[in-house]
Amino acid sequence: MPKIKIPTPLRQYTGGDSEVEVGGETAGETLEKLASEYPDLRQHLYTGDGKLRSFVNVYKGDEDIRYLDGADTEVSEDDELSIIPSIAGGCAGRRCR
Amino acid sequence: MQTRKPLVESPNGSVELSNEEIARYSRHLIMPEVALDGQKQLKQARVLTIGAGGLGSPLAMYLAAAGIGTIGIVDFDVVDESNLQRQIIHGTSDLGRPKLESAREKIEDINPNVNVETFGEPLSSENALEIFEDFDVIIDGTDNFPTRYLVNDASVLTGKPNVYGSIFRFEGQASVFWAEEGPCYRCLYPEPPPPGLVPSCAEGGVLGILPGAIGTIQATETVKLILGIGEPLIGRLLLYDALGMRFREMRLRKDPNCPVCGENPTVTELIDYQEFCGITQANAQADELPEITVQELEGRLQNGGRVSVLDVREPHEYEVANIGARLIPLAELPERLVELDRDETLAVHCKTGGRSARAVKLLKEAGFENVYNVRGGIDAWSEEIDPSVPKY
Numbered sequence: 001m002p003k004i005k006i007p008t009p010l011r012q013y014t015g016g017d018s019e020v021e022v023g024g025e026t027a028g029e030t031l032e033k034l035a036s037e038y039p040d041l042r043q044h045l046y047t048g049d050g051k052l053r054s055f056v057n058v059y060k061g062d063e064d065i066r067y068l069d070g071a072d073t074e075v076s077e078d079d080e081l082s083i084i085p086s087i088a089g090g091c092a093g094r095r096c097r
Numbered sequence: 098m099q100t101r102k103p104l105v106e107s108p109n110g111s112v113e114l115s116n117e118e119i120a121r122y123s124r125h126l127i128m129p130e131v132a133l134d135g136q137k138q139l140k141q142a143r144v145l146t147i148g149a150g151g152l153g154s155p156l157a158m159y160l161a162a163a164g165i166g167t168i169g170i171v172d173f174d175v176v177d178e179s180n181l182q183r184q185i186i187h188g189t190s191d192l193g194r195p196k197l198e199s200a201r202e203k204i205e206d207i208n209p210n211v212n213v214e215t216f217g218e219p220l221s222s223e224n225a226l227e228i229f230e231d232f233d234v235i236i237d238g239t240d241n242f243p244t245r246y247l248v249n250d251a252s253v254l255t256g257k258p259n260v261y262g263s264i265f266r267f268e269g270q271a272s273v274f275w276a277e278e279g280p281c282y283r284c285l286y287p288e289p290p291p292p293g294l295v296p297s298c299a300e301g302g303v304l305g306i307l308p309g310a311i312g313t314i315q316a317t318e319t320v321k322l323i324l325g326i327g328e329p330l331i332g333r334l335l336l337y338d339a340l341g342m343r344f345r346e347m348r349l350r351k352d353p354n355c356p357v358c359g360e361n362p363t364v365t366e367l368i369d370y371q372e373f374c375g376i377t378q379a380n381a382q383a384d385e386l387p388e389i390t391v392q393e394l395e396g397r398l399q400n401g402g403r404v405s406v407l408d409v410r411e412p413h414e415y416e417v418a419n420i421g422a423r424l425i426p427l428a429e430l431p432e433r434l435v436e437l438d439r440d441e442t443l444a445v446h447c448k449t450g451g452r453s454a455r456a457v458k459l460l461k462e463a464g465f466e467n468v469y470n471v472r473g474g475i476d477a478w479s480e481e482i483d484p485s486v487p488k489y
Contacts, residue, residue: 007268008265008266008267008268009265009266009301012428018341040428053290054286054287054288055286055288055289055290057285057286057347059347062345062346062347062348063347063348064347064348064349064350067350082345082347084270084334084336084347085290086242086263086285086286086289086290
C-alpha cells in the first residue's frame with residue numbers, strides 16, 4: 001500500500017505515527033482514506049466543503065501533486081506521499097507569548 | 098570559481114582588507130571558491146535578518162564571523178528566560194534587554210569589522226519596502242505567518258532573494274525564495290492557515306537546538322548567493338527531521354498564477370497581513386468572548402463563589418505547573434463535555450489564554466452559558482496572584 005508521511009504537527013491525530021500505510025489508487029483517494037481512518041485529521045486536511053486545504057501541500061515523491069494531476073495523480077504500491085504543512089515557529093497571534 | 102552570477106558586484110578595488118582582516122579570514126582566503134575577491138564581496142554585502150531569535154541567533158553570529166560587511170537586524174522584542182534555551186546570541190546577563198542591543202554586542206565582539214544596523218520598530222507594510230531596498234539579501238527568521246507573508250511580498254516587490262527557514266518541534270524547513278529566479282513563498286503556500294490551526298512554538302514547543310541547524314543552513318545559503326557558488330535552495334524545499342536525522346528535499350515550482358510573482362500579479366503593493374492571516378478577525382471574535390481576570394477569579398474562589406475552574410492544557414504541562422483545576426486537554430474536550438455541569442459557572446484557563454479562548458467558544462457553541470475565559474491564563478496567575486506557581 002502507498003505510504004503517507006505525516007508531519008509533526010499532525011501526528012497527534014495519527015496516534016503519534018510518522019508514517020502510515022493507506023490504500024488508494026490516486027492521491028485524492030489515499031488522502032480521503034487517511035481522513036476516514038483518522039477522523040481528527042480531516043479538519044486539518046480539508047475545508048468545510050471538502051477541498052484540500054491550500055496551506056497543506058501534498059507531494060508524491062518530491063513533486064507537488066498540484067503540478068502532477070492533483071487529486072487524480074496516480075499512486076502505486078511503492079509510492080510515498082508526503083504532507084508538508086506550513087510552519088512558522090514562534091508566536092501565532094497576540095494571545096501568545 | 099563561480100557557478101552562478103554572484104549577488105554582490107565584484108569588487109572594483111574600492112573594498113580593501115586590512116592585514117588584521119586577512120589574518121582573520123585566512124581559512125576563507127585559502128579556498129579558491131572564496132579567495133580574496135570572494136571575501137571582499139562578503140565585505141561589500143548588506144544582509145538583513147528579520148528576527149534576532151531562534152533562527153536569527155545562529156545566522157547572525159555565523160554571518161558576522163564570515164565577514165559580512167553590513168548586517169541589518171529587525172527585532173522589537175526583549176530577552177526573556179524562555180528564549181535562552183535556543184536564542185544563543187543572548188545570554189543570562191541580557192535578560193530584560195532589547196534583543197537588538199544584545200545581538201549588536203555579540204556581533205561586534207565576534208567581528209568588530211561588521212557594521213550593524215538595527216531596526217527596533219516592528220516590520221510593517223509601512224516600512225518594509227524602504228528598509229528592504231537598501232539590502233542585498235533578506236533572511237526570514239520570523240516567528241509568525243503575517244510577517245512571513247509580508248517579508249515574502251516585500252522581497253518580491255524589491256527584487257531581493259528571501260532566504261527562508263522555519264521550525265516546529267523537531268522539524269525544520271529551508272529554501273531560497275527569489276521571484277526573479279524561481280518560486281516565492283506564496284507559490285508554495287498561497288494561503289496561510291487560519292489562526293489556531295497550526296500551533297506555534299510557544300504552544301507546541303521546539304527542540305532548542307533545532308533553529309541552530311536551520312539558521313546555519315540559512316547563513317550558508319546567504320554566503321553562497323553572495324559569492325555565486327554552489328547550488329542554492331532556489332526551487333528546492335529542504336526538510337529536516339531532527340528525530341530521524343534525515344534530510345529530504347521537495348521540488349518547488351514557480352506558480353504562473355501566483356498573485357505576487359506570477360505572470361499577472363494582483364498584489365502589487367503590501368497589504369494588511371494580520372487581516373490576510375485571519376488574525377484581526379480571530380482577535381475580534383476573541384474579544385467578544387466572556388472573560389474573567391485572574392484577580393476576579395481569585396476573588397470569587399476566596400469568597401466561596403460557585404465557580405469551577407477548567408484547565409485545557411496537556412498533562413505534561415499540568416505536571417510543570419497547575420492551580421489545582423480539573424484537567425481536560427483541549428483536543429479531548431468535545432468528547433468529554435458530558436463530564437461538565439452546564440449549570441456551573443466555569444472559568445477556563447490554559448497557559449496564556451489562546452487555547453482556553455477556543456475552549457470557551459466550543460463550550461458556548463455546545464450550549465454552555467456560564468463560561469469565561471481566564472485572561473492571560475496560568476501565566477497571569479503566576480505573575481499577578483501567586484508567584485510560587487512556576488512560569489514555564
